Amino acid sequence: MNASAVPPASSAPRRGSGGSGTGRSGAAGAAWTKSDDKAVQALTAGERRAALGTGSPLEAKLSSVLGGRTAGPLQKAFAITTVGDMLAHYPRRYARRGELTALNELPLNETVTIVAEIRTVTERPMRQRRGSILEVSISDGRGILSLTFFNQSWRSRELRPGLRGIFTGKVTEYRSALQLAHPDYKLFDDLDLLELDGSVSEKAKKWAEAPIPIYPATGTMSSWQIQAAMALVLEAALPVGDPVPAAVRKARGLVDFSTALQGIHQPQRDSDFMKARDSLKFQEAFVLQTALLQQRQAAHAQKAVARVAKPGGYLERFDRALAFTLTGDQSLVGSEITADLAKAEPMNRLVQGEVGSGKTLVALRAMLAVADSGGQSALLAPTEVLAAQHLRSIVRVLGPDLSAELMPTLHTGQLPIAVRRKALLRMVSGQSKIVIGTHALLSDTVQFYDLGLVVVDEQHRFGVEQREALRLKGAQPPHVLVLTATPIPRTVAMTVFGDLDISTITELPAGRQGISTFVVPLAEKPGWAGRIWQRTAEELAKGRQAFFVCPAIEPSVAEPADDLEPGEPDARQLATVTAVLAEARANPALAGARIEPLHGRMSSEEKDQTMQAFAAGEIDVLVATTVIEVGVDVPNASTMVVMDADRFGVSQLHQLRGRVGRGGVPGLCLLVTHAELETLARERVDAVASTLDGFELAQIDLELRREGDVLGSTQSGGRSSLRLLRVVADGDLIGEAREAAAEVLQGDPGLAEHPELRDALARRLDETDRAFLAKS
Structure with a gap:
């Protein structure tokens, strides 16, 4: 052209x-x-x-x-x-010349591109001022759309009835009819594609067959x-160089990069852009997996202090005193971690497991192995409630003797100054071998004597920068153990965490009771609202406790779910802690019950006191926000009621449900929603009620949500950095690309013989992305 x-x-x-x-x-x-x-x-x-x-x-x-x-x-x-x-x-997408795109489904207030035929062209004077309005009616055979031009009479010579074209503009509504005001357009002039004798030319045939890129x-x-x-x-x-080696392309029947670019932007037939997409999609996966594997190589090339448990040391004493037997998965993952810690290179391992599967116990055993070698461990928790609970549970499971020797220490931002100074002294002197804290651990004032292990609990709650800030507090690169109770589909694990070793715990400890989950659909069954209180009262009568979780503290102070789709409308007033608390205390079914609030606006001391009272059985019902989402462990709590459950994401609902059924009593989870059937919000709620399998829910969640930026700091929501690749649909392709990338790097670690791939990595990963990979 x-x-x-x-x-x-x-x-x-x-x-x-x-x-x-x-x-x-x-x-x-x-x-x-x-x-x-x-x-x-x-x-x-x-x-x-x-x-x-x-x-x-x-x-x-x-x-x-x-x-x-x-x-x-x-x-x-x-x-x-x-x-x-x-x-x-x-x-x-691709349109065809003559294709008539449906006009009756156009989204209001969005810029669209459509293919249609001109029906009528009329011009009339404006009423309030000088000039004229040219109105053009176009149709696809099913719908009518009006094009409006002000003071542009000359367009009537271009826009003639019977011509077809491609039109673009913002869809607006005027007098209950859809229109495009001053749209851009391009007309298809079939007459120029005829031979002198009136027959259709070869040029015309090719022109008619060629897909139109939109x-x-x-x-x-x-x-x-x-x-x-x-x-x-x-x-x-x-032409341009191809980052995918010729042998790899040949083995998979792919076209080269230049042909693929030509085929996707200027296809002559459908097969052109289909082949192009296949080749470009594989290239995208191949370059991404090469970057992740290179980072994996770089991480393994670093030097770290090997951490090996001593005979008769902390870990051996702890294991001897355990009152229960580790599950098979806990033993297997523990062995993998032990092997990693024994190497003179930093461990970078992600442990994913179901809610209540014992990930923290596995992490604690790793901390004890590090303590045996004289090192310290830092556990980074997302909330003060969870950090304080981690401290109490670790002290309890260690017992008085090991606790006195290891001196587990809490460090959060709201500690009294005197307590904080004591904690800082224990860290910098090495007196405390296990440190638990929140973001306060990232402060410049926090220093360690010998930081050997960083444990990040609920990794999705932390940014890359925060994890890196803690890792850099080690004199040498510390080992890193990342925990998540949000199971990760295989394709996401390969794409986002492809530079980490991944361990999975699916087995639950013996004695755990099941959880029954029910949707309370108030849109269809408003009369069921009273049953929520009655069912809770029945559980309290058995000597058990209950959580009520709300998406907001009060009407003006919301604590939104992390994994909701951006822009989802808030069509009605959300349930709030203050309103539900008042309703619960006034409800006759709960007369005499001890009901208290818990939310993020309370002080650290208030939250800790409330959680301790709830754990001790001094509170019957806790009305809370998502501060109780992760890690809170109260075995006697049997009931979880999530108000406005459609305001939470799939993974959050699964996490909240995991707060009950943790002891010897069966769990009950009521997901209360006003969302109507066949809406995305209702699909999320129904999906959680349909299964207790977190890995199945993770896949459902991925399919319901938009894919986020798999490289860079915006890992969820927003616009994806992936062009054609889709981690939901292209799992097998990603696996093949990873294998091919591994083979190339094995024979040429520095990519000296693959300059096109090296250049593609430099283009694909800007400085921000490289920093992200280096810190992951």
């Missing part, structure tokens, strides 16, 4: 290439008419290629091909700055403007 394929905004339709027009003379049209951009775009392909410089064309500035005023809107809308960024802006677009840059710009970029940039 040459420069003439990018016409000025005011040009008439060009016969033979399909007519085009743009909306009002705004950014979209201006981007193609500025003199500097026209000069750049008028260069020959060879001249544009030379303008890219001597390095990789993928690293060149996009403005060198398109001009600054054209490249600017692309950077603003899509963060596209280089030729490589532009070529990775793949079409979101790009993610904005109000300032339409899909076909991006298509036209892409043609210029392809012409200048291709």
Whole structure:
């Protein structure tokens, strides 16, 4: 495609290439008419290629091909700055010439691209001021849409009934009818594709068969403007080197990178973009897995102090005193950790396990092995409630003798100054071999005598920077053990935690009772609300205790779920701790019950006192926010009532449910929701009620949620850094790519013989991403 394929905004339709027009003379049209951009775009392909410089064309500035005023809107809308960024802006789908896209399902207030046929063109004067309105009616055979142009009568010469075209703009509503005001468009002129004798030309056949790429677009840059710009970029940039070695491509029947780029942006038939997608998807997985495996190599190349338990030492004494036998999974994972700690390279292991499967016990045994070698361990917990509970449970399970020798120490931000100073002294002197704390452990004032192990509890609650800050407090790289009770699907583990060794605990300790989960659907069954209180009272009558969890403290102070979809509407007033507390205390069914609140606005001392009283059986019902989500262990608590359960994510609901059924009494979980059937919010609640299998729920959660950025600090929600790869659907492909990447790195660890792959890694991973991988 040459420069003439990018016409000025005011040009008439060009016969033979399909007519085009743009909306009002705004950014979209201006981007193609500025003199500097026209000069750049008028260069020959060879001249544009030379303008890219001597390095990789993928690293060149996009403005060198398109001009600054054209490249600017692309950077603003899509963060596209280089030729490589532009070529990775793949079409979101493909249309066909003559395809009539449904108009009766268009989303209001969104920019759309549609294919339709012009039905009528009318012009009328404006009532309130001088000028005219041109109204064009288009249809797909099922719906009608109006195009509106102000003071642009000349467009009636372009927009004629019977012509088909591609139209883009923001869908708005005027007098109960949908319309596009001043849309951009491009018309398909079939007459130019006929031979002189009236027969259909070969050119026409190819033109009719070729899929039309539909790009993610904005109000300032339409899909076909991006298509036209892409043609210029392809012409200048291709061919490019392929990061996937030829042998790997051949073994999988993949096309090379240049062919794939041509096929996905300028397909002549469906098979072109299908082959291109397969090849580009594998390349994306291959480059990502190579980066993770390289980081794994780098981590293993570091030096650490080997930590081995002594005969007759802390760990052996602890194991002898245990009143129960470890589960098979606990023993297996413990052996894996013991082997890691014994190496002179840092352990980087993720232990995932069901709620209540004994991950903390496994971590404690690792801490004792480190203490045997003279080292210290730091356990980073997400909340003060959980940190304080960890301290109490560790002291209890160690017993008085080991506790006195190891001196477990708590360090949180709300401790009294005198207590905090004592804790800091114990840490820096090495007197405390086990330190438990919150984010306060990351403070510059915290120093260790010999930090040998970092344990991060509930890793999803911490950012990469926080984990790294604690790791750097070791004189030498400490061993790192990451715990999560949020099971991770295999594909996510390979993609996000591919540089970590992963252990899994699925076996629950003997004696655990089951948990029965029920949805209380108040949208369909409002009369069931009273049964919530009656059922709770029945459990209290048996001498048991209950949690009520609310998504907010009071109407203006919310503690939102971490894993809700962004932008989900809050259609009704949420249940709050203050309202539910008042309702519970006033309910006759709970007369005489001791009911208290627990939430994040209470002081550290108040929260700790409340949790201790609840654990001691001095409180019957705890009305709380998600501060009790993780780690809280009260064996006598049998009932969990989650109010407005649809306001929580799948993993949070599974975590909350895991707070009951931890002792010898069966658990009951009531998920109270106003969400209606067949909504995404209700699907989440129903999914949790359908199974106790956290790994199954993790997969469901992944399928219900958008994939987050698998590299960089935005690991959940928001826009994914993945282009074509999808961790839900492409698990097998990711596994194959990892195997191929491992083979390449085994034969060429430094990638000296694979410069294209080395360059691709440099482009794929900017400094932020590399820092993320180094800290993971």
